[in-house]
Amino acid sequence: MSEIRKKAESAANKPAKYGPDIDFNQYTTEAPDYPEKELEEIDIVNPDTLLNAGVDITGQGRSGSFVQVDRTVIHTSQKEEGIEVLAMRKALEIYPWLKDYVWKAVPVDQDKYTARAELDFQNGYFIRALPGAVSTLPVQACLYLKSNNINQNVHNIVIAEEGSELHIITGCATDSPEIRGLHVGISEFYIKKNAKISFTMIHNWAEKIAVRPRSAIIIEEGGVFLNNYVCLNPVASLQLYPTAYLSGRGAVARFNSILLARPGTHMDVGSRAILSEKDTRCEMIARALSTGGEIISRGLMVGETDGVKGHLECRGMILKGEGRIYAIPELDGRVEGVDLSHEAAVGKIAREEVEYLMARGLTEDEAVATIVRGFMRVDIEGIPDVLKKQIDRAIKLSETSLM
Amino acid sequence: MLLEIENLSVSVEGKELLKDVNLSLDRGETQMLFGENGSGKTSLLMAIMGLGNYRIDSGRIIFKGKDITNLPPYERARMGIGIMFQRPPTIRGLKVRQVLELIQHNGVDPEELASQLNFSQFLDRDLNLGFSGGELKRAELLQLMAQDPDLVLLDEPESGVDLVNISLIGQAIRKLLQKDLHRKREKAGLIITHSGFILDYVEADKGCVLVNKTIWCTGNPHEILEGIRKNGYEGCLTCQR
Known part of the structure; x- marks a missing residue:
């Protein structure tokens, strides 16, 4: 048994640090195998739902596309030179070196969800910009839940090679509001020297879906990571707390989150940045709006060396109902010469x-x-x-x- | 008459702020409103606009012949009343340009309006966020120009404005009040002022003083200002009404 698998098994029942615990037994990992299709021929998804999550099945204005329904990748395509879009299973076959990137940024034994993604690895996307390749149009990736009670486990790897620029929009959606399901998504980003990734994720789940993404980003010298996370539609339970490791001089990370929690929605959402090299910078901006749901908005910046700079801003508004917004901004300066700041405000709409x-x-x-x-x-x-x-x-x- | 206020008494949380206020304003007329701090000048403007948690205890407000005493602010605005706030709130994420597009109804061009007030570089800023005193006033006037109201309520338009900007603001107010028209002037203004500086730019037809929660006297605005400068507001009390 591989070392990774052993670690995964050891963490199979390890609860996550945050968010309500989820019982895997309430879900099934069995789902039909759907046939592969050309993008415009895909007829098993609701195109409007997808469009609302930023995924356009005409493929217009996109440099590549990836669509996974339940367990099955039904489409991958790439249109720009130097930009690769593959299903993870296929990419692992083609590129033996890829296994060195798997579970390098996210620990497989972080909790039961990371373990689950290893022990029941289904598929996911592999997106890579080759050295110096600059995509002007975004790659779109869609993760879709169609079968009732499904547990979807995906593992994604995104690599921006040296000097490249890659834009990605990920839309997550559910076939109908009635569907119950659990989405576990591991995403590992590797941003090489002077490369840039913008990652925009629009979640369009439904009232009965639980979501547990686990993401980490390793940013090398001069690299830039821009993360935009938008979740404005109902979701039963969402917990995510991606970590950016700014491990090369001058690396930059920016996280923007726009969240709306309606009655019945619980969100525990944040971002974490470890600034461990000189001149690294990070900015986190969160907007949390409650119309009766609960939002825990976290943010943590760790300054490990001098000359790093970070700012965290969280604004929460309770518009109506018995909502709750709990903002937890944390700053951890570990040496002299760090410059970290935060501002947080939670209020009602001003009369x-x-x-x-x-x-x-x-x-x-x-x-x-x-x-x-x-x-x-x-x-x-x-x-x-x-x-x-x-x-x-x-x-x-x-x-x-x-x- | 454009605006008629009849025996208006106003309170907030049981505290009486205005008592038996009577005031009228004709089309094309500009009236100054004087009064010491806390005398109720702002409350009167807010009551005319229907803002705040002011309770009308008695009396009524007639605008263009219609009783507007109980109308919500937006209906009053749509009927042609516009107000310049003394301390306007900041609205994050709402650009000056967007608010102009939202409130204008004559197809005005935000760029064109802003250039008149030397405010073009603020069009894509969040409304009132980090604006200086003079910038706040210009943002207020810009919105009023987009609304083009028939009755303009101005709450201390010159306060916090430096000497360079005061002329710019004075000119904009002149324009709002059609001061360059004489026979066909339609726009009316009710202007709160402490310093009276604004009188250098805007000729006023009348002035009135709010003392003891009510309009104490009405007359020539320059004479009233002169009297207040000489004898203070205490002087008003000894003056025969």
């Missing part, structure tokens, strides 16, 4: 702002919607316009159901 806009002729509902839209707007730089539009679209779609 004076509503009245201000009403005095300009907006009805109360219009004023509230305008303020909420502004609250959720985060100035995101460094991603293609098409991705900004996808994020704006997701926010706009969520607005209609807020009032």
